[in-house]
Amino acid sequence: MTSSIQDDAALGRSAFRKAAFRIVPFVGLMFFINYLDRTAIGLAGPNGMNDDLALTAAQFGFASGIFFLGYILLEVPSNLGLQKFGARKWLARIMVSWGVVSVLFTWVQNYEQLWILRFVLGVAEAGFVPGAVLFLTMWFPRQYRMKALAGFYLAQPITMVLGAPLGGLLIQYGDGLFGLAGWRFMFFAVGMPAVIVGFICYFYLTDSPSQARWLTEAERNWFVRELAADTGDRARASGGHLSLRAVFRAPKVFAIAIAYFGLNYGVYSLAFFLPSIIAGFQEQFGTEFSIVERGLITAIPYVPAAFALYFWSRYSARVGFRQWHVAAPLLVAGLSIPVALYMPGPATTIAVVVLTACGVTMTFSLFWSLPTTFLTGVAAAGGFALINSIANLGGFTAPYVTGAVADATGDYRLGMILTGLTLVMSSVIVFCLRLPAAADDERPPTEPVAPLSGPTPEPRDPDTHERTT
Numbered sequence: 365m366t367s368s369i370q371d372d373a374a375l376g377r378s379a380f381r382k383a384a385f386r387i388v389p390f391v392g393l394m395f396f397i398n399y400l401d402r403t404a405i406g407l408a409g410p411n412g413m414n415d416d417l418a419l420t421a422a423q424f425g426f427a428s429g430i431f432f433l434g435y436i437l438l439e440v441p442s443n444l445g446l447q448k449f450g451a452r453k454w455l456a457r458i459m460v461s462w463g464v465v466s467v468l469f470t471w472v473q474n475y476e477q478l479w480i481l482r483f484v485l486g487v488a489e490a491g492f493v494p495g496a497v498l499f500l501t502m503w504f505p506r507q508y509r510m511k512a513l514a515g516f517y518l519a520q521p522i523t524m525v526l527g528a529p530l531g532g533l534l535i536q537y538g539d540g541l542f543g544l545a546g547w548r549f550m551f552f553a554v555g556m557p558a559v560i561v562g563f564i565c566y567f568y569l570t571d572s573p574s575q576a577r578w579l580t581e582a583e584r585n586w587f588v589r590e591l592a593a594d595t596g597d598r599a600r601a602s603g604g605h606l607s608l609r610a611v612f613r614a615p616k617v618f619a620i621a622i623a624y625f626g627l628n629y630g631v632y633s634l635a636f637f638l639p640s641i642i643a644g645f646q647e648q649f650g651t652e653f654s655i656v657e658r659g660l661i662t663a664i665p666y667v668p669a670a671f672a673l674y675f676w677s678r679y680s681a682r683v684g685f686r687q688w689h690v691a692a693p694l695l696v697a698g699l700s701i702p703v704a705l706y707m708p709g710p711a712t713t714i715a716v717v718v719l720t721a722c723g724v725t726m727t728f729s730l731f732w733s734l735p736t737t738f739l740t741g742v743a744a745a746g747g748f749a750l751i752n753s754i755a756n757l758g759g760f761t762a763p764y765v766t767g768a769v770a771d772a773t774g775d776y777r778l779g780m781i782l783t784g785l786t787l788v789m790s791s792v793i794v795f796c797l798r799l800p801a802a803a804d805d806e807r808p809p810t811e812p813v814a815p816l817s818g819p820t821p822e823p824r825d826p827d828t829h830e831r832t833t
Contacts, residue, residue, distance in 0.1 A: 376590065379583035380508045386578065387503060388515040390568060391496050394459060395519040397558050398492055400527045401466045402431060404554050405482070406636040407531040407662075408547040410643040411655050416545060417475055421640075425767025427479040428636045432759035434486025439756070442491025443498060443749035447742060451499040456566035458495070461488040463558030469551035470544065494748040497732050501744065502572060505590040509736065510685060514677030514729040521673060521725050524666035528639070532659025546655075611739070611747045619793055620734050623694075624755035626790030627731065630697060631724050633762040633783040638662055638717070641776055645710045664714055665721035672722040677729045685733050691794040697723025698787030705777045724787070737799045758786070 405413070409424050419427070446454040465485045472478050496516065504512040531550055538549030570576045573587030611617055642661050645651050653661065680689045697720045704716035732748070739747040766779035773779075 375582060375586050379579065379586050380504070382579065382583065383503060383573070384512055384515065387569070388512050391500065392516050392519040394455065394561060394565065395496060395516060396523050397561060398489065399520055399523040400554050401462060401558060402485070402489065403635045404531060404551060406639050407528065407535065407659065408550060410640045411535045412545055412547040417478060419475055421767040421770045422764070423475050425636070425763040427475065427482050428763035429760035430479050431482045431486040432756040434483040435490045436753045436756050438487055438490035439494070439753040440746060440749040443494050444746065446491065446495045446498065450571040451495065451502070452566060452569040452571050455492065455495060455499065455569065456562050458489060458492045459558050459562030459565060463555050463562060466555030466558060467552055469555070470548045491749065494752040498744060498748050501736060505594040506736070510677055510681045510730065510733060513732060514673060517729040518670060518673055520728060521666040521670040521721070525663045525670060528662040529656065529659040532656040536655045611743050611750065616738065616797065616799065617735065617747050617750060618754070619797060621751040621754035623790040623793040624731060624751055625758040626786040627694065627724060627727060628755045628758035629762040629786040630783050632759045633766050633779070634720065636763045637766055637776060649710055651710055661714065665718045666725070668718055669721040669725035673725045673729055676726040680730055685730065687734070687794055687797055687799065690727050690730050690734065691791045693723040693726040694787050694791035694794065698784045698791060701780050701784035701787070705780055734794070734797065734799060
């Protein structure tokens, strides 16, 4: 029996490595392109776009944030569409749609066209992040899920590390190419990859392990067995499967959504306005940087943040996920922002911003472990989308409020203090959540199942009769 358990564990490790190597880097690349597209406006603003379109800080903030209103409108329907049509088709459709819209920013002529296109971009991208997370939960059982999500969310700091300097290079050296201003050329250059990768996605991804012909039969059996057992554990821990209707009445879902709102508020406040704050170092500290140098400085905090995400996720997986693994980094991020505002020079300011970037980035890979403790199947699809919809109000509110406050006060200090307070609020909410304990660490290995012969029936939610894996 001991030998059988060891063999099963070895099979699981082998199956995970093979699936993770094929799936996680590609989905991470999709997220890299996604995050670069939605935050490219932050680089374009202080590097020519605001002047060419005569934008105030509040107008820039509104155009940046209205993306999330479009995103919210179709968030839940999009995730349910993914559940119905399959991740491969749905994620490909989303990528091609947003890629086409991103390219159109190349020819925007005024503030009205800018915010309309940002709204349409949000509609086009709706459902991508929760859809990608849901796709990974459909593939990886809990004992490996945090590692897969960590690899996925590693794309975010990498986007800032590589994307900000890349955007700076495109703006500086693309100026005049094809008769375009540098910031216009950047929008074109970051939009086209979404279209290309979207078409590749359709042929490359596999909706579920049972359909993966690139796995051996034993590996497919292992995934199907572990995912079915994982679904049962979560159902027992939460007192049974939640129906989709029950998700929209569950206080825990809304508490997690509000906490995620605060996290998104902090992330996008920094993402959209950090380049503008760095551009303001010239007036504040008497220093001057080129466009490429600003991009490099913007990237600095995200280098240690990428390492922090990786090692924090590994630590959490090794000792067992706990709520404070999310709450503590949020608290550090929230408290560090006001400190950064009163540093005496650019170097010390960026040094404190490193703590902020590490805090919010460490949180991302683990945050979605909170709802997966009690949501499964179609309830998970609807719950993930609902959480992300409410949270993305933070993406709209943060840039608009930060920009409006900057216009009213003449600097970004008060806006950044508000950002810190929202992160502290999120930390307190996560600390106070009462969630079912994870059962996977204690669950004994499941018995081997018969080899697959034809399509494997998937467990169904008893309330909705929808597939739950």
